[in-house]
Amino acid sequence: MIEAYELTKVFDDFLAVDRVSLSIPAGSVLALLGPNGAGKTTTVRMLTCILAPNSGRATVAGYDIIEQPERVRAQVGVLTEQHGLYERMKAVEYLDFFGRVYRLEAAERRRRALNLMERFGLTNALDKRLGEYSKGMKQKLALVRAMLHNPPVLLLDEPTSAMDPHSAKLVRDAIIELQRDERTFLITTHNLTEAQQLADKIAIIRSGRIIASGAFEELARQFVGDPVMELRTAAPFNGLVKDVSDLVTVESSGDDWIRYRTTDPYSINPALLRRVTGLGVDVVTLAPVSQTLEDVYLQVVKEDEGVPANGERGG
C-alpha cells in the first residue's frame, strides 16, 4: 500500500531525509520512531505530496506521489503534528467543510461525521466551537477529520500525544479495528509502548536515515540479542551457577535467581529444569524476561552514535 524507495529531501543545505525506503503492505501498521528533527514529519509530508522529494520515488495506494499528487491525497487521511483546527467553527461545520473538500455527498458526510464523533465520544460536543475544546478533544477531532473520507491509508503523527489514557485507548482500538479492515497505517510516535502494541513493523529514523527496520522481534534479536530467561528458586542456593554452567551461560545471578540467554529454549529450558530439580532445588518460575521496544530503540540509537555495543548483544 505504501512503497517508498530512497526518498531524499534537502532544504537548502540541510539533508532532512536521506534515501529512506519503506514498504507497508495493506492492512499493516508501521511505526516510524526517532528523535525530534530526525525526519519523520518530512517523510510523512513527502508521502502526502505536501513536499516533493529531491530524489527517490514512492507510491501510496497505488498512486505515484510525484505524478498523481491529488489522487494520493484523496486516498490518504493525515493527522498532522499540530491539529490545526479552525477555532471559530463548530465541529459539525468543520467536518462538513472537510467533507465538501473530499466531495462527499451531503448525507454521507453527515453520517460519517456523526458515526466518528460518536466513536470517539465527541457527540455532545458537535455544536461546540472548537476554541472551547480541550487539547485531547481537539486531537480526537483532528483524527475524525483524517478518517472522515474513509481513506485506505492513514498517516498519523503522534496520534495519542495529547490524550488521557481512556481516549488514547479509544484511538488504539480504532486503529486495530481499521487495520482489520485492511487499512494501512504509518504512525510516528514517541510512545514506544504504543508503537510496540500497534505496529507490525518498526522503522527507526535518525538524522534523516533509517537506521533499523523490521518486526519488533527481529529488531530485538538483532540489537539486544536472544531472549533472556530467568529462573527463580524457592530458596537461596549456593553453587547453582556452577552446576548449570555446562548447559547455559549465566549473564547475571542473585541468591535465588539466574538469568541466561538461549537460542533454543525448547531444548535448553526442559534440560535446565531437569538438572535443577535433580539437585533437589524447588523452582518457582522459569520465564522470559520481557524485552521492550525502549531497550531496542536505545540500543539502536546508541550503536548508530558509534558507541560500541555492550556485551549484552548477540547470543
Next chain:
Amino acid sequence: MASAAVKTVNTGTIRPGVWAQFRWTMSNALIITRREVRDSFRDWRIIAPIVILTFLFPFLAQFVAGQFVNYVTGFGAELIGERTIPFLLMVVGFFPISISLVIALETFVGEKERRSLEPLLSTPLTNTELYIGKTLAAMIPPLVSSFGGMAVYMGSLVFGELGWRPQPMLIVQIVTLTTVQALVMVTGAVVVSSQTTSTRAANLLASFIIIPMTLLIQGESAIMFLAPDAESSTGIGALWAIILGMVVVVTLLLRVGNSIFNREELLGRTIDQLNLKSAVRRIWRHMRMVDATGRPARSLVEWYRGGVFASLGRVKTAAWITIAVFLLALAAGFALGQTPEWRLTLVATGSLSETATNLGQYMNISTQLGGFRFILWQNARILLAATLLAMFSFGVAALVLTPAVYVVLGYLFSQVLLSGVNPTFMFAGVLTHGIVEIPVIVIATAAALYLGAVVTKPPKGMTVGQAWTAALGDTIRIGIGVVLPGLVLAAAIEAYITPRVVLLALGGG
C-alpha cells in the same frame, strides 16, 4: 467502525474539457472561499470597520461633499466642488478595500502561523484551487463593503439635495479602479505572506504594498482634479492608463502568487532567517558549475562551454522578447518622428562638412580615452540599473529602461530621412560599434528580464528561492562572461573607430 466505501471522493482528476475543468476548479475554490468568508464575518475586528465604512462613512463623505461644494461655490470655484464629489467616491470605495490587505495577510500567513494550513494542504485540492479560494475570500468582504459604501454615497448624492449627475463612464472607472486596487493588494499580500512565517513580519512587509498604493491614490486624486478630459463621456484617459498598468501588475502578481502559493513553499519555510552565507555559497556554486550535478569548471574554456553557453540557452526566450521590444521601440520612435509637432529642423547639408571637421579635431588620444571610459560607464550603469530594477519589477523595468535608447534612435532616424539628409552617416555612427554593442545589450537585457521574471514561473521542481538564486547565478555568469567583455570591446570601437567611420561617411578624413 469498518464501513462501506464512501460514495464520492475528490480525486482531483482533470475533468474533460476546459470549461468543465474551470467549473471543477472554481467549485473547489469556492468551498474554501465560503468557509473563509463565513469565518471573517465571525470576527468583530473585521465586521466593525466594514459596517462603519459601508453605512456610516458614505454619509459623512456625502456631508463633506455638500459642505465643500457650497463653500467653494461661494468663491466662484464650482469646478473644484464638482470634482470633489467623484474624488470622495473613490475614497469611499478605497477605505473598505484597504481591509482586504489585513484579511489577506490573516488568511494566508495567519493560517500558516496557527498551523491550520497543513490539514488543508493534505487534501486533494490543487494549489491553484487553494490560491483562488483564498484570494476570493480576502477580496469579497471588503469589495462588498466598498461597492455598498459607494452605492450609499452615490444614492445620497444622486437622489439628495445636490442632485449629482455623473458621467457614467467615470463611475465605471472608479469601480474598476477600486476592484483592481483590491486585487493588487490581495495578490501582493500573498507574495508578502509567502516570505514570512508570522503576521507580525507580514504586517511589516505590507508597507511595500500600502505605501505605493497610497502614492497611487494621491496621483489618481490629482488626475481627477486636473485632467482636462474629466468630463469626457469616455472617461479620463490617464485613469484608463492606470487601470491598464494595474491590470499588468495584477497579472504578474497573480502569476507570482500562483507559483509561490504551493505546498513546498508554504511548508518548506519555517523561520524568517536570512542565511546570506548560504545564499552566496549557492550563487557562487551555480556560477562555477558546468553541469546539472554542480561540478565546477576546471578551465576557462570549460566554463564558457558548459556554463556561460548553458546560461545563454536559458535566456533564449527572454532574448527573443527583448529583440521584439527593441524593434517595437525603434518603430515607435520612428512613428513619433512622423507627427508634425515632434519634427525637428535639421541643419542644412552644408553644415555637415563643418561637423566632419569638428569630428576630425576630436580624434585625439586623450579625448578618445575619456570617451571610451564615458561610453563604458554609461552603458554599464544603464544595464546595471536595468538589472537591479528588473529584480523588483518582475523584469518589466528591463524592458522599459534599455529600449528607451531605441525610441530615440528611431526618432532621430526619421528626422534624418524627413530632412532629406543621406542617412549613411547614421548607419555608420550606430552600426560600427552596434554590431557588438546591440547584441550585448540584448543579452544583458534578456538576462535581467529572465532574472526578474523567473519568480513568476519557476522551472519545474524548483522553489521560487532556488529558481531566483539559479537565475542570479546565470545573470552574473552572463555578465562576467559576455556582457562585460562585450561592453569593453563596443566602447573601444565606439571611441576609436566609429568617429573615423562617421567621418568617412560624412566625406571628411
